[in-house]
Amino acid sequence: MSKRRKISLSEEELVLALKNREKIAIEALYDMYSSSLYGVISRIVTETAIAEDVLQETFVKIWHSFSAYNADKGRLFTWMVNIARNLAIDKIRSKDYKNQNKNQELENNVTFIDEQRNTVYNPELLGVKDLVETLKPDQKSIVELVYFKGYTHVEAADELGVPLGTIKTRLRMAIMQLRKHFN
Amino acid sequence: MEDIKAYIESGILELYVLGDVSPAEKLQVEEMAAKHPAVKAELDEIERSMEAYAKENAVEPAEHLRDRILNSLVTNLADDATFDKAPQSSAAKIVAMAPQKTNNFYKYAFAACLALLLASVAALISTYNKLQDSNTQIASLQSSNSQFAKTVSLKNGELEVYQDASFKFIKLQGMPKDPHAQMTVAWSPARKKVWIDLHSLNMPANDNAHQYQLWALVGKNPVSLGVFDKTADTSGMKEMQPTAYADAFAVTLEPHGGSKTPTMDQMMVIGKF
Secondary structure, eight states: OOOOOOOOOOHHHHHHHHHTTOHHHHHHHHHHHHHHHHHHHHHHSOSHHHHHHHHHHHHHHHHHTGGGOOGGGSOHHHHHHHHHHHHHHHHHHSHHHHHHHHTOOHHHHHHHHHHHHTOSOOGGGHHHHHHHHHSOHHHHHHHIIIIISOOOHHHHHHHHTOOHHHHHHHHHHHHHHHHHHHO | OHHHHHHHHTTHHHHHHTTOSOHHHHHHHHHHHHHOHHHHHHHHHHHHHHHHHHHHTOOOOOHHHHHHHHHHHHHHHHHHHHHTTHHHHHHHHHHHHHHHHHHHHHHHHHHHHHHHHHHHHHHHHHHHHHHHHHHHHHHHHHHHHHHHHHHHHHHHHHHHHHHOTTOEEEEEEEOTTOTTOEEEEEEETTTTEEEEEEEEEESOOOOTTEEEEEEEEETTEEEEEEEEOOOTTOOSEEEEOOOSOOSEEEEEEEETTOOSSOOGGGEEEEEEO
16 A cells, blocks of 8 residues: 655645645645544534535635635634634534434434444544643533534533633633643 | 733634634734734734644545545636636626526516416406307297297187188178178087187277177077277287077177176177078
């Protein structure tokens, strides 16, 4: 199994190439960010086939609306992950998706529930395990909800039963913690 | 600078990076970042850490997905190269036309329905009128038919008088009151039938207060055989009351409805066997 060599560019180079609509920019974009984006998408949309569709829609949208991206306003990934998260949330809130879930076979539901309960060992989440240790449980839950479940902070406050102000503080503390961890 | 610090600590920058702000808040954050390098630096830090966090949580998509997605983008790339930006605007025009089309369809459908309705109503009205005409015709035909039937049965009766050999015809002659008066009576003693011929009747028309009365004289006794009228258009024959015996027939002018005994001085005609 010969692993394909992944293309990697600096963010500035990549942005320039994308603006010039170069073919290599698409490949580089995919190689550099598909796994990070798919990590977010696949936690919101648990069904693999649909999550893959959302990833494709995400790249199509990034490619088509790239002129809307302004490097002065923020990093490329921040812009892209918001597109991915919004598409994923749109998908799970769509009528089709809800109907599809209603009609799921019992067999499928067993694995679906298992996935939801995290009783199955998922090697892809191995890295998170270490990281989670750096976050306190209440910080972790808010980051999980907002970053990986696509909740707004208002919805998260409702879900966790804490005031909006507390949610904002906790979210800030959690991200401070992550900053410390990554630097 | 205190304001900036409080702004940073409010948590709005984190929400901005997570895409969880209103459009107004978004503009405000972007304005603040452009104005204050400290805000911009903080934003950058948050973005980098979230990006690193996402990388930690990365899930490698299936290998086959790469070709599928890249191909779909390259197809789009080719389209973009071929048509530049024109296809988008023309596509937008087509979208705008579509609802117009459906609107027109319903307009035409409605107009067609209306026209059909009017045509049906017109057809219905004319059919109804024809039906009314037919009904009137049937009614008049029926009444004339029954008139015919009546006439035919009457004529049959009259014809019988001439065909039946038992009938005797007696000419009644005028009396001194009106010497020119004349009348014909047909009598069948066997069948006891008495008819008078109104057509050949030659007597003045009676007024409303009087009627002519026919008598059969049996021996010396007069027997009433009923009354009749003479008007300008009297025609045909009239059947009178039956009698088996008669020596003579006579007609007198009597008050309306007839009398029990004949008024002898009002005798018009008489005829004997």
